[in-house]
Amino acid sequence: MRVYIGIDDTDSKRSMCTTYVAAVALRRAESLGAKRADLPWLVRLNPNCPYKTRGNAATCLPLEVEPSVFGAVWNSVVETVRELADLENGADPGVAAFSEESRPLLAGLYLRAVRELVELESVLKVCESHAIRYWAFGESRGLIGAAAAAGAKEETLTTYELLAYRTRAMWGKERLIDPESVRRMDELFGGQTFDNYDYDRDEVRITPHTPCPVLLGIRSTCVEVLSESLSVLRINEPLEFYEVFKTNQATDLHYVVRDLRSIRPLESVVVRGRVASEPRVTPGGHVFLKVSDDSGSVTVAAYEPTGAFRWVVARLTVGDEVAVYGSVKIKPEGLTLNLEKLHVLKLKEVYVERAPPCPLCKKSMKSVGSRKGYRCERCGYIDPKATKVRKRVDRGLVEGFYEVTVTARRHLVRPLSLKESGPNDHRSA
Ligand SMILES: [Zn+2]
Structure with missing residues (x-):
C-alpha cells in the first residue's frame, strides 16, 4: 500500500529540526521493510504563521509499505517523533498517515496552510474522517502541518534541498566548513543550486545559525547535481548522514x-x-x-x-x-x-524646467523678467521670446x-536568479 506520513512541529526555537526527525524516521521505516515511493518532502507553510518556530517547515514521507508491516512502521515513526521532538520546549508535534486515494481531499488544506492560517478544529475533522492513523502531542498543533504536508500538490514540489546532519556531539557547536570551498561549489554548480553564498556580506549561506542537527543545506532546481555539490565542500567534522528532500521552496506559492x-x-x-x-x-x-x-x-x-x-x-x-x-x-x-x-x-x-541655453555660447541664460524673455550674461544675446525648457530627469x-x-529572503520566495516559471503578477489566487 502507498502511504503518505506527514510530520510537523517537532522543533522549538532552541533545538531540533523537523527534517532531521523525518530523515531518521525514514531510515528506521526502511529497516522495517518500507520502501521510498518518492524522495521525502520538505513543505514550507505560511511564513507569517504566529505559531511557527523558524521556517515553518513540515515534512512528508511517501512510502510503499506491505499492509502487514504498516503497523510496525507507524509505531516506529511515532516513537521517533516522541524520542527526538523537543517536547520540553514547546513543540506540539503531530503525525498523520493518509492513503493515495484520500490525498486529493487534502489539496485545499495544503494551499490554505501555505497562504492563510488554518484552524486546528477543521484539521482534526479531516484526520478523524480520512487519516489511516494520526497521533498528536500537547496542543496537537502539529497535525495542521502534518496533514497539509501529506496533501502537498506534487506539481508545487519543484525544487530540492540536500540536508546534511551533524553527529550528536557537534550539536550546538560552530559548524566547520571551509568558506572557500563553498565559493568553489557555487562557482561550479551555481547555475543549478542557489543561495550558497552571500557575496555582498561575504557570508556562507548553506549553514543555519541555530543549534539544530543540520550541518548544511544545499538548495537546487536539479536533483542530479546535489551529491556532487556536496563532494566539493571541505567539511572538517563528521557527517551523520545526508538526505535529499523535494520541496516547495523558491516557488512563490505563498x-x-x-x-x-x-x-x-x-x-x-x-x-x-x-x-x-x-x-x-x-x-x-x-x-x-x-x-x-x-x-x-x-x-x-x-x-x-x-x-x-x-x-x-x-x-x-x-x-x-x-x-x-x-x-x-x-x-x-x-x-x-x-x-x-x-x-x-x-x-x-519626471521633468525639471530650466532656463534656456544661449544659442551662441551654450551657457544658461538669465530671465529678464516675467514674460520678457532671456538674456545671456556672457555674450549679451537677448531673446525676448525665449521660455524655460523642460528636461527629463534621470x-x-x-x-x-x-x-x-x-x-x-524567505524560503518560499523565488530568487530572481531562477528565471523559469518565475514571478508572475497575473497568476490568479
Ligand atoms: Zn551667450
Missing part, C-alpha cells in the same frame, strides 16, 4: 493576487498599484511609502535587513506603477506590507524586478 480592499493580515500578497507618497527614510534606515490602487491604499515597508533593495524603493516617486510582493502585518498605523520583491512596471517620466532606476538581499 503569494495571492489581491486588490488593496481585500488584503488581510498574515497573508502574503501581490498587489498592483501606484506609488502614492514620496518614500520616507527613517533614522534606522527603514524605507516607507504608500501604494494605492482603485480600491484603497497601504503602507509599504522595506526594512533595514533587506539591504540595498531599500535604495531602489527610496528612488520611487508618486505616480510610478508597481507590483509589490510581501506579507501583510497589522501595525498601529494600519495595515503594512513588508516588501519581499518589487516589480517596477512603469516609471513616471531616475537612476530601470523598470524590472528587484528583490531583498539573500539573507532576508
Whole structure:
C-alpha cells in the first residue's frame, strides 16, 4: 500500500529540526521493510504563521509499505517523533498517515496552510474522517502541518534541498566548513543550486545559525547535481548522514493576487498599484511609502535587513506603477506590507524646467523678467521670446524586478536568479 506520513512541529526555537526527525524516521521505516515511493518532502507553510518556530517547515514521507508491516512502521515513526521532538520546549508535534486515494481531499488544506492560517478544529475533522492513523502531542498543533504536508500538490514540489546532519556531539557547536570551498561549489554548480553564498556580506549561506542537527543545506532546481555539490565542500567534522528532500521552496506559492480592499493580515500578497507618497527614510534606515490602487491604499515597508533593495524603493516617486510582493502585518498605523520583491512596471517620466541655453555660447541664460524673455550674461544675446525648457530627469532606476538581499529572503520566495516559471503578477489566487 502507498502511504503518505506527514510530520510537523517537532522543533522549538532552541533545538531540533523537523527534517532531521523525518530523515531518521525514514531510515528506521526502511529497516522495517518500507520502501521510498518518492524522495521525502520538505513543505514550507505560511511564513507569517504566529505559531511557527523558524521556517515553518513540515515534512512528508511517501512510502510503499506491505499492509502487514504498516503497523510496525507507524509505531516506529511515532516513537521517533516522541524520542527526538523537543517536547520540553514547546513543540506540539503531530503525525498523520493518509492513503493515495484520500490525498486529493487534502489539496485545499495544503494551499490554505501555505497562504492563510488554518484552524486546528477543521484539521482534526479531516484526520478523524480520512487519516489511516494520526497521533498528536500537547496542543496537537502539529497535525495542521502534518496533514497539509501529506496533501502537498506534487506539481508545487519543484525544487530540492540536500540536508546534511551533524553527529550528536557537534550539536550546538560552530559548524566547520571551509568558506572557500563553498565559493568553489557555487562557482561550479551555481547555475543549478542557489543561495550558497552571500557575496555582498561575504557570508556562507548553506549553514543555519541555530543549534539544530543540520550541518548544511544545499538548495537546487536539479536533483542530479546535489551529491556532487556536496563532494566539493571541505567539511572538517563528521557527517551523520545526508538526505535529499523535494520541496516547495523558491516557488512563490505563498503569494495571492489581491486588490488593496481585500488584503488581510498574515497573508502574503501581490498587489498592483501606484506609488502614492514620496518614500520616507527613517533614522534606522527603514524605507516607507504608500501604494494605492482603485480600491484603497497601504503602507509599504522595506526594512533595514533587506539591504540595498531599500535604495531602489527610496528612488520611487508618486505616480510610478508597481507590483509589490510581501506579507501583510497589522501595525498601529494600519495595515503594512513588508516588501519581499518589487516589480517596477512603469516609471513616471519626471521633468525639471530650466532656463534656456544661449544659442551662441551654450551657457544658461538669465530671465529678464516675467514674460520678457532671456538674456545671456556672457555674450549679451537677448531673446525676448525665449521660455524655460523642460528636461527629463534621470531616475537612476530601470523598470524590472528587484528583490531583498539573500539573507532576508524567505524560503518560499523565488530568487530572481531562477528565471523559469518565475514571478508572475497575473497568476490568479
Ligand atoms: Zn551667450
